[in-house]
Amino acid sequence: MTLLAFGINHTTASLAVRERMAFAPEVVGLALLSAREHAGLSEVAILSTCNRTEIYVHSEQQVEKVSAWLIAHTNISAEELMQCYYCHVGDEAVRHMMKVAGGLDSLILGEPQILGQMKSAYAVACDAGTIGGELHSIFQQIFSIAKRVRTETAIGENPVSVAYAAVSLAQQIFSDLKQDTALLIGAGETIELVARHIVEQGIKRIIVANRTLDRAQRLAQEFNGEAILLADIPEYLHLADIVISSTASQLPLLGKGAVESALKKRKHKPMFMLDIAVPRDIEEQVGELDDVYLYTVDDLHAVIDENKKSRVAAADKAEEIINEGVELYRRQQRTLNAVATVKAYRRKAESLRDIELQKALHLFEAGGNAEQVLQQLARNLTNKLIHAPTAVLKNASASGRTQVIQVAQELFELSLNDIEGSGNNLSDIDLNDTDLNDRNLSEKE
Numbered sequence: 001m002t003l004l005a006f007g008i009n010h011t012t013a014s015l016a017v018r019e020r021m022a023f024a025p026e027v028v029g030l031a032l033l034s035a036r037e038h039a040g041l042s043e044v045a046i047l048s049t050c051n052r053t054e055i056y057v058h059s060e061q062q063v064e065k066v067s068a069w070l071i072a073h074t075n076i077s078a079e080e081l082m083q084c085y086y087c088h089v090g091d092e093a094v095r096h097m098m099k100v101a102g103g104l105d106s107l108i109l110g111e112p113q114i115l116g117q118m119k120s121a122y123a124v125a126c127d128a129g130t131i132g133g134e135l136h137s138i139f140q141q142i143f144s145i146a147k148r149v150r151t152e153t154a155i156g157e158n159p160v161s162v163a164y165a166a167v168s169l170a171q172q173i174f175s176d177l178k179q180d181t182a183l184l185i186g187a188g189e190t191i192e193l194v195a196r197h198i199v200e201q202g203i204k205r206i207i208v209a210n211r212t213l214d215r216a217q218r219l220a221q222e223f224n225g226e227a228i229l230l231a232d233i234p235e236y237l238h239l240a241d242i243v244i245s246s247t248a249s250q251l252p253l254l255g256k257g258a259v260e261s262a263l264k265k266r267k268h269k270p271m272f273m274l275d276i277a278v279p280r281d282i283e284e285q286v287g288e289l290d291d292v293y294l295y296t297v298d299d300l301h302a303v304i305d306e307n308k309k310s311r312v313a314a315a316d317k318a319e320e321i322i323n324e325g326v327e328l329y330r331r332q333q334r335t336l337n338a339v340a341t342v343k344a345y346r347r348k349a350e351s352l353r354d355i356e357l358q359k360a361l362h363l364f365e366a367g368g369n370a371e372q373v374l375q376q377l378a379r380n381l382t383n384k385l386i387h388a389p390t391a392v393l394k395n396a397s398a399s400g401r402t403q404v405i406q407v408a409q410e411l412f413e414l415s416l417n418d419i420e421g422s423g424n425n426l427s428d429i430d431l432n433d434t435d436l437n438d439r440n441l442s443e444k445e
Helices: 015-021 024-040 063-075 078-083 090-100 113-128 132-152 162-173 190-201 213-222 230-239 255-264 282-286 297-337 340-366 370-399 402-409 416-420 435-444
Strands: 002-009 043-048 050-061 086-089 181-185 205-210 227-229 240-243 271-274 292-296
Touching: 002 015, 002 063, 002 090, 002 402, 015 078, 024 043, 024 063, 024 113, 043 113, 043 132, 050 063, 050 090, 063 078, 086 090, 090 113, 090 132, 090 297, 113 132, 132 297, 162 190, 162 240, 162 271, 162 297, 181 190, 181 230, 190 205, 190 213, 190 240, 205 213, 205 230, 213 227, 227 230, 230 255, 255 271, 255 282, 282 292, 282 416, 292 297, 340 370, 370 402
Parallel strands: 181 205, 181 240, 205 227, 240 271, 271 292
Antiparallel strands: 002 050, 002 086, 043 050
């Protein structure tokens, strides 16, 4: 059985290709059942996000089986898949999954959402019944290492997107946003992301201003906010503790005079203003006003660039943690390799024990002396247990295989003093007939 991590991501496939290979959340459960039943994948999970689609498999099936199933159940052709897929096997599959969960393989280094998405993929597979003991154990190791990456490094502490940096900057001015009002000017993708981040931080009230009221209303409704037109901004500006603007206007929307009027109504309570637009939405002179903290997109880029550097430095530490996780996985796998041998040895030892125990019980029933019977039981059992190892060690020594001797010393925890105190003469050890003592005792009794 082998672990595979098979898929495509933002570095190997275009958006158009990723769209066609994506699995909608509502169909993942059925897809997992199909993968198990039609492709013979005994344990399987699917991670599908905007930046990647990956299938994690613990099975005897070959890569060709996985790729054939994906081609049959997505809208991607065989030719396209062959040009952009990757497949990691065994240790490298574990390493890849750890990097994904830790945010080291993301479009934005260290982004935190991917760990939640991977946990969701695991939960869906559990509900579908396609997670067995092996994938369960592997996922738990993945989550444990990802948690260490998050807690022991700074890889996710600093924002590296404009929207997230904007909200983080606002939090530096207003540490608790639960009592504040945000005026978001514009209704494009950046403002939508800003709204999402600021709502996650518990903002009390959101006002969305846009050139068309319909677009403002759609965005405001999503976040339980209010919608106004750009022309209405002067009437609402004094309510805003935070103003973030990102429009395509070629002329400024907010001048110094309008902000001065708003400050008077606010009794000069501070305002945080962030102008992400290019050209600017807020006149440069607004920054001259007391009680106004005005930042531009250039200020954010400086913060983001610095934060990227800190994340790259943190990524080195994260790689060390992942290396430790992979090594732990390797050790566990090597341990599993010994399980069959340990079980077989235990069965053999228990069989010898049962045989000697039955002999002892028969002697008791025949009236044998209890002390002598127990001594014979212990002696015979010891002789039979050490007979095979002793024979192998004699042969190994005679043929010069010293490594076998060294392994035996480690296996039986023999110290140097044990070895030196035992001497080198094994001629007095004869384990060929341990039943002789049984017969002698029986005849005596």
